[in-house]
Every structure is written in C-alpha cells, then in structure tokens.
Amino acid sequence: MNILSIAYYTFIRNIRDVKAMLAFILLPILMILILGKALDSAYTPKKIDPMNVGYFSKDDGLLNNSLNEFFTAKETRTILEVKKVNTFKDGMDQVKSGKLKGLVYLEKGMSNSYENGEHVNINFYSKEKNSYVQPVLESFVRTFNIGNTLIKINGQQVQPNSNPSIIKEVKIVTEGKIPRGIDYYSLTALFQSLLFGAIFGVFAITKDLGNHTNLRMNTAPIQTSKIILGKLAGSTLTLYGISLFIFLISKFVFQANLNGSLWLILLVLFLFSAIAVAFGMILAYISKSTMTSALSIFIIGTILTLVAGGFSRMDGKVIEMLSYLSPNTYAQKALFTNIFEGTFTQSNIFGLVIYTIIVIALTFITGRRRVA
Amino acid sequence: MLLEVNNLIKRYGDFLALDHITFAVKEGEIFGLLGPNGAGKTTTISIISSLTQYDGGEVKFLGKEIKRHEMEVKQELGIVPQEIAIFEDLTAYENLDYFGRLYGLRGNLLKERITEALAFTGLTDRRKDRPKGFSGGMKRRLNIACAILHHPKLIIMDEPTVGIDPQSRNHILQSIKELNKMGSTIIYTSHYMEEVEEICTRVAIVDHGRVIAQGTKEELTALVSTEEKLVIELSSVNYTVVEQIKSISSIRECIIKGNSLEVVGKKGEHNVSRVINLLTEAGIEILSLNVEKPSLEAVFLTLTGRSLRD
Numbered sequence: 114m115n116i117l118s119i120a121y122y123t124f125i126r127n128i129r130d131v132k133a134m135l136a137f138i139l140l141p142i143l144m145i146l147i148l149g150k151a152l153d154s155a156y157t158p159k160k161i162d163p164m165n166v167g168y169f170s171k172d173d174g175l176l177n178n179s180l181n182e183f184f185t186a187k188e189t190r191t192i193l194e195v196k197k198v199n200t201f202k203d204g205m206d207q208v209k210s211g212k213l214k215g216l217v218y219l220e221k222g223m224s225n226s227y228e229n230g231e232h233v234n235i236n237f238y239s240k241e242k243n244s245y246v247q248p249v250l251e252s253f254v255r256t257f258n259i260g261n262t263l264i265k266i267n268g269q270q271v272q273p274n275s276n277p278s279i280i281k282e283v284k285i286v287t288e289g290k291i292p293r294g295i296d297y298y299s300l301t302a303l304f305q306s307l308l309f310g311a312i313f314g315v316f317a318i319t320k321d322l323g324n325h326t327n328l329r330m331n332t333a334p335i336q337t338s339k340i341i342l343g344k345l346a347g348s349t350l351t352l353y354g355i356s357l358f359i360f361l362i363s364k365f366v367f368q369a370n371l372n373g374s375l376w377l378i379l380l381v382l383f384l385f386s387a388i389a390v391a392f393g394m395i396l397a398y399i400s401k402s403t404m405t406s407a408l409s410i411f412i413i414g415t416i417l418t419l420v421a422g423g424f425s426r427m428d429g430k431v432i433e434m435l436s437y438l439s440p441n442t443y444a445q446k447a448l449f450t451n452i453f454e455g456t457f458t459q460s461n462i463f464g465l466v467i468y469t470i471i472v473i474a475l476t477f478i479t480g481r482r483r484v485a
Numbered sequence: 486m487l488l489e490v491n492n493l494i495k496r497y498g499d500f501l502a503l504d505h506i507t508f509a510v511k512e513g514e515i516f517g518l519l520g521p522n523g524a525g526k527t528t529t530i531s532i533i534s535s536l537t538q539y540d541g542g543e544v545k546f547l548g549k550e551i552k553r554h555e556m557e558v559k560q561e562l563g564i565v566p567q568e569i570a571i572f573e574d575l576t577a578y579e580n581l582d583y584f585g586r587l588y589g590l591r592g593n594l595l596k597e598r599i600t601e602a603l604a605f606t607g608l609t610d611r612r613k614d615r616p617k618g619f620s621g622g623m624k625r626r627l628n629i630a631c632a633i634l635h636h637p638k639l640i641i642m643d644e645p646t647v648g649i650d651p652q653s654r655n656h657i658l659q660s661i662k663e664l665n666k667m668g669s670t671i672i673y674t675s676h677y678m679e680e681v682e683e684i685c686t687r688v689a690i691v692d693h694g695r696v697i698a699q700g701t702k703e704e705l706t707a708l709v710s711t712e713e714k715l716v717i718e719l720s721s722v723n724y725t726v727v728e729q730i731k732s733i734s735s736i737r738e739c740i741i742k743g744n745s746l747e748v749v750g751k752k753g754e755h756n757v758s759r760v761i762n763l764l765t766e767a768g769i770e771i772l773s774l775n776v777e778k779p780s781l782e783a784v785f786l787t788l789t790g791r792s793l794r795d
C-alpha cells in the first residue's frame with residue numbers, strides 16, 4: 114500500500130524534526146500552566162448563593178449527629194442552606210416543585226449498620242444532574258471514612274413528574290463536578306495548541322517543495338489523492354501522538370479532571386488532529402510557503418480559539434454564532450459535557466465529524482489542482 | 486520508437502516555451518537534448534513525465550498517448566530531476582526504500598534493488614547517513630539511484646552533472662554509459678556540449694522551444710561544416726610563409742598565435758598538404774599538426790549565431 118508508505122515516512126520525518134516536536138509538546142504544557150493557574154480565579158464562579166437543600170433522617174445515631182454538625186459548620190453554610198423536612202414525601206415534593214435543590218436522606222438504622230462494618234449509602238435526590246451538593250457531601254464522606262470506604266453517596270436524579278421510585282443513577286465523580294480553571298484550560302489550551310499543530314500539515318507539503326521531492330512523488334505511478342491521503346495520515350498520527358501525550362500530562366501531572374469516557378476523548382482528539390493537519394495542508398497548498406502558512410495558522414488559530422471561549426468564557430449572540438465556525442467549540446463541548454455532566458452530546462460529536470469531512474474535502478480540492 | 490514527441494506546444498501565459506518540439510527516441514540509445522538555459526529542455530521533460538500539462542501536440546510512449554496511460558507510462562520512466570530531489574531528513578537507504586515503494590517494489594526484490602542501486606552509485610558505505618553531510622556529487626548520485634531502482638525502460642536525466650567536481654561528473658557519465666549497456670534507453674539533457682558529444686548516440690539541439698537540428702553527431706556537424714581548421718605548431722614563424730598561405734584561394738584565414746598558426750579554409754581542397762608543402766619549402770619545422778573537426782558548439786553557433794553558454 115503506497116498510502117501506508119507515505120504515511121509512515123511522513124510520520125518518521127515529522128518526529129525527526131526535533132525542534133518542531135519539542136516546541137509542540139512544550140507549547141501546550143506552558144499554555145495550560147499559564148492559563149490554568151493564572152486564570153483559575155477568573156474562571157471559577159466568584160460567589161455562589163447558598164443552595165437550599167432538604168434533610169430528612171430516619172437514623173438517629175452517629176451518622177445523623179455528624180451530618181447535622183457538618184451542615185451547621187460555617188464552611189458548609191456558605192454553600193448549603195440545609196433545612197430539615199418532616200417527611201420524606203414532603204422533601205421530595207419540594208424538590209420536584211423546585212423549592213429545594215435537593216434532598217439528603219438517611220435510612221433507618223444506618224449508623225448501626227455502619228458500626229457493624231456494613232456498606233451504607235447516603236441518598237441524595239436532585240432534579241439536576243450536575244448538582245454541586247454532591248461534591249460537598251463527598252467531602253463529608255471523605256472526612257468520615259478515615260481509611261475505609263464504607264459510606265457511599267447514592268446520587269439519584271428525580272424525574273420532574275415521576276414516581277420517586279423511578280430514579281436515575283447519576284454518575285458520581287470523586288472530584289468536584291464544577292470545572293476548575295485547570296480543568297477548563299487544560300482542554301481549551303490543548304485544542305488551541307493542536308490547531309497550531311497544523312504546522313505538521315504544512316511541513317508535509319512545503320518540505321517536499323523545498324527539497325524538490327514533490328517532483329519525484331508526482332512522477333511516480335501513484336495518484337495525487339493517495340499522496341494527499343498518505344501525508345494527511347502521517348501528520349495526523351504525529352499530532353495525535355502529541356495530543357495524547359499532552360492529555361496524559363494534563364491528567365496525571367496537572368491533575369486536571371478529565372475523567373470522561375476514554376473512547377470519546379480518543380475520538381475527539383483524533384478528529385481534531387485530522388482537522389488541524391488538513392487545515393495546515395490547505396494553507397500550504399494555497400500559499401506554497403511555510404512562513405505564510407505559519408502566520409495564517411497563528412492568526413486563524415487564535416481567532417478560532419477566542420470565539421470558542423478558549424481564553425475566557427464569552428457571552429453574546431454574535432460570539433455564540435461565530436463559535437460554531439470553530440472546531441474547538443464542538444470538541445470542547447463534546448468533552449466538557451461528557452466529563453462534567455456524564456452525557457454524550459451527539460450534536461457536538463456529529464458537528465466535529467462534519468467539520469472533519471469538510472476540511473479534508475477542501476484539502477483534496479486544493480491539493481489536486483495541478484501546477485501549470 | 487520508444488518515445489515520440491510530436492509538435493509539442495507549451496505556453497506560460499503569453500510566453501511560448503515550447504514551439505512545436507518534435508523528436509523521437511529509439512530503444513537502446515542515449516538521446517541528447519542539447520540547448521542553452523531557457524531553451525525548454527526541463528519543460529519538455531516535465532511534460533513527458535506527466536508533471537506539466539501541455540497546450541498542443543502529442544507524446545507517445547511505446548505508441549500510447551501518455552495522457553491516457555499516465556500510470557502505466559510513469560511506471561516505465563525513471564526521472565532524474567534537474568534539482569536534486571531527495572529527502573534530507575531520511576538516510577540514503579530510506580530514500581531508496583521510500584521511492585522504491587512508490588514504484589511498487591516490496592520485500593526482497595526491493596532490498597536487492599536498493600543494494601544494487603547503492604553499489605551502482607558508489608554509496609553503499611554511506612547508506613545509513615542522511616544526505617545533509619553529502620557532497621554535491623554524492624547527492625547527485627543518490628538522485629540518480631532513486632530513479633533506477635525499478636529498472637525503468639526509459640531513464641530521463643535533466644542536467645545530472647550541474648554543480649559538481651570533475652571526478653563525480655566522470656563517475657556519472659560512466660554510469661550512464663553502463664546503464665545504457667545494461668539495456669536502458671536514456672534521454673540526457675545538458676547545456677554542456679562536451680558531455681553530450683561524449684555519451685550521446687543521437688542529439689536534438691533545442692533553442693527557444695524549437696528543435697533546430699537533430700541526428701547523430703556526424704550528421705549534425707556535416708550539416709554545418711563547410712570549413713575546417715588546422716592548428717600547426719612550428720619551430721619558428723616567418724611572415725612570408727603566412728602571406729603565401731593566405732594567397733591559397735581555398736584558405737580564408739591564417740592567424741599567428743605565438744609559435745602556432747591557425748588556418749581556416751574550405752573542406753576538401755587538400756589544404757593540409759598544401760600548407761605542409763609551403764612550410765617545408767620555407768625550411769620551417771612542424772612540431773605538431775591538428776585538424777579540428779567542428780564541434781556541436783560550432784553547429785549551435787552556426788545555426789543560431791550565439792554560443793551555447795550565452
């Protein structure tokens with residue numbers, strides 16, 4: 114397969130470009146550090162009004178006492194306004210009508226079971242999937258469970274008009290569900306740097322113009338479209354590798370919360386790498402110049418990141434409309450909703466796939482034009 | 486005929502780069518395309534190798550129109566571009582491996598061909614090195630190696646000796662002859678008349694996008710040479726003899742250059758023996774005598790009024 118040979122050697126030549134490889138690994142790491150740390154406060158919501166939460170306990174032992182203490186502590190009360198309700202049904206009704214944001218419920222004899230070494234659940238009911246009451250409860254559980262994890266939060270979502278017995282299990286994450294600056298920027302900065310990684314698409318074209326090997330490739334018995342595809346694959350592989358590396362650094366070194374579906378993350382990073390490389394190839398085919406392409410990548414890449422809220426979250430109708438021109442928007446939304454809400458938003462994934470197809474089609478159109 | 490180029494026309498905007506170029510290459514020959522810079526040699530080759538589109542005429546390889554059999558024809562061509570076309574970031578071996586694969590070579594056959602091409606171009610010892618550190622001559626040789634891996638029927642070399650030392654140049658000229666002996670047909674373009682004279686069996690002289698003459702070297706020189714030039718080295722020169730030589734009707738010119746005489750006259754008038762007679766009668770010793778045959782350079786000069794290297 115000629116395409117595979119071209120992809121293989123394109124990849125090899127990319128990774129031998131030590132300067133470029135280093136630059137494109139260090140750039141995103143630096144950006145994540147700078148944006149993630151410096152803009153942390155700018156990103157995190159500044160003031161949260163305490164949330165109204167109901168509490169109903171059939172338990173009258175240790176757990177009930179500790180939880181009461183925890184709810185009345187000063188730190189907790191800046192976030193939660195806990196109100197005791199008289200019956201479970203009363204509490205659930207108030208959750209459904211929206212008076213309460215959630216209901217914390219302890220079952221009868223829970224403390225006894227706990228003291229006997231059994232696993233117990235603190236039940237939490239809410240209409241919202243991504244309520245931040247849950248992390249607060251988890252921090253209680255953590256301080257309580259010194260070493261053994263007998264208590265679990267049993268987060269449950271209340272369907273607006275359904276019987277309380279029809280409850281939907283909510284995915285519980287161990288860290289907070291509110292994205293912190295580092296969570297947000299480790300993704301936006303990753304996508305921004307991947308856009309800049311379009312330079313690997315440029316190299317795949319302009320390096321062959323520079324050393325005239327394009328002549329040899331074009332006189333070989335192989336269709337132009339196969340050459341384009343091989344180069345696209347080779348450089349996409351390079352950028353994909355870089356993106357996975359950055360992703361691992363973000364997750365394990367910066368400890369960003371990236372605990373979404375691994376398959377989704379792999380897919381989004383792959384599609385995005387392909388978009389970036391194809392974008393670079395288009396610029397190179399049109400301009401035939403590394404410098405012009407690099408400059409265009411820098412300018413266009415910055416704009417696409419900006420409108421997608423990569424530097425700070427932006428509001429407004431115009432920005433929102435513009436944001437749909439940016440592949441970052443689809444990629445970021447697909448991952449954010451998955452990581453922080455536990456859902457797959459098909460429209461974003463679909464958007465990204467369509468985007469990929471369009472950009473690759475343009476690559477073939479610009480690349481197949483014969484030079485007179 | 487292996488290759489037929491008929492009335493090929495190529496325009497760059499208003500500029501007519503190829504103006505009805507016509508020539509044919511037979512199987513087994515080394516065909517020279519000789520012409521000054523800008524004559525249209527590279528353009529012609531780009532068209533034959535399907536790199537460039539053309540505006541008129543036709544190119545046939547083994548009787549097949551190349552436009553309609555592009556891949557088939559490309560498989561049988563080995564192109565040595567005028568500009569060195571090798572990957573600086575891949576080793577010599579990897580360069581050959583890459584290009585071999587593009588021509589469909591795989592496995593052991595590919596390995597054999599790479600070994601053969603490396604040996605043929607004298608690069609075996611440097612196969613693991615990247616061309617960055619190669620001399621101009623070595624790069625030129627690798628440039629050739631990349632084109633012969635797949636044993637093409639027709640090897641097209643576009644000025645393969647530009648910018649290298651005489652030793653590498655000889656090596657390359659010798660290997661072209663060898664390739665030809667091994668059965669390859671070769672098109673060799675150059676603006677160096679000496680090279681074309683040395684290795685080519687037939688030549689087309691190109692100028693301003695037109696073939697102004699073609700044939701074997703003998704046919705070409707016969708075409709233009711009605712005169713011959715004698716260069717005679719003497720023990721001494723005296724002016725009476727020079728006047729006597731000048732008075733021979735078939736002699737046009739006699740110039741003294743140091744101890745030598747340069748005599749230009751019509752061919753076939755026994756000028757050599759007449760001049761020798763006059764010199765011996767005057768008692769002048771002849772140290773050496775050389776009859777210069779007209780070169781392709783002279784052919785070009787006569788046909789265009791310009792020198793090849795203008």
Ligand SMILES: Nc1ncnc2c1ncn2[C@@H]1O[C@H](COP(=O)(O)OP(=O)(O)O)[C@@H](O)[C@H]1O
Pocket residue numbers: 485497500502520521522523524525526527528529
């Ligand atoms: N891409 C091009 N655009 C415009 N003019 C060109 C182009 N390529 C070649 N030419 C012109 O066509 C003529 C023939 O060029 P070329 O075939 O390279 O000559 P040679 O190889 O014999 O030196 C030259 O005058 C050159 O300037």
Ligand SMILES: [Mg+2]
Pocket residue numbers: 523526527528567643644
């Ligand atoms: Mg040329």
